[in-house]
Amino acid sequence: MDTSLQPGAGAADGSRVYPGDDERTRQAFHAPSPYPGTAAVAAPGRRAVPGRFAVIGVAVVLLLGGAGWRILPGGQDTLLAGASRLTPGELPPVPADARATRIRPEVVPLLTGEHAFLSTRPDGSPVSPDPCRPFHYAINPVGMPQGTQVLVREAIAFISEYTGLAFVEDPFTDETVDELREPVQVERYGDRWAPLLVAMADEATLSRLAGATAAVAQPHTVATSGPDSERVVTGQIALDSAFTAQAVRASAGQATMRLVLMHELGHIVGLDHVSDPTQIMHDTSTGYHYLGNGDRQGLAAVGAGRCFTDG
């Protein structure tokens, strides 16, 4: 049995809560999240122009102490622009691995708790990935500290299990994070939605990683035929190089890194922050390494979306 696959493994004493220890970062972390609800119109032609992106970061402050380092909550979240509206002629073809029905069974949560969606369709359903096709992801291993890839895959496995969404890992990529990333990159990935990119970055290449920010997530949604058709088709997660290098050195930090990844993946599949500090989707890292009831209910909800047949 691989106990490292259990949430919170190794986190017994490495992720304690120190509410109020860092008032400055706590205040910053609780800044309003102005997630806009409008979609932009793509420029003419084949390429989709990102108009509204959500950039969501989570920050965890690492402090070096006498007996090792502790993890304090703090940091900030910022949200930017977000989605593309494509015409049918601009869509990639329906992928060969898409199915007419769900790939994995729908998850039925047994308990309920606080959860929130980044965006909803007019019918109230969350904007989330299509459950009838695998959500592809690709890792850029350049600069990625040893052990990080395993944590990425573990976090993906958790999100897959609790959403009922299927994920497929694509070959390594050399793509780097770009806030204006194109959702279709024919030369790099073929005529399909680009995979979710997981890559290292630092504040020199991504200013939003400045300060204590550990990671930034950017889900990319498209609406092909009105707001009812909006869904998540790809996205990117940037992991802060310095934070990651320090975190993965010890088991407690690895557990925190897995938590950060699960939180960011939660954003990618459509979840927003909640006020309940026992949920991993809380807007401050409070040290809870297990999915809360609200996390589970939210993940099940974003995984229970409708299927699309247009691209």
Ligand SMILES: [Zn+2]
């Ligand atoms: Zn967040």
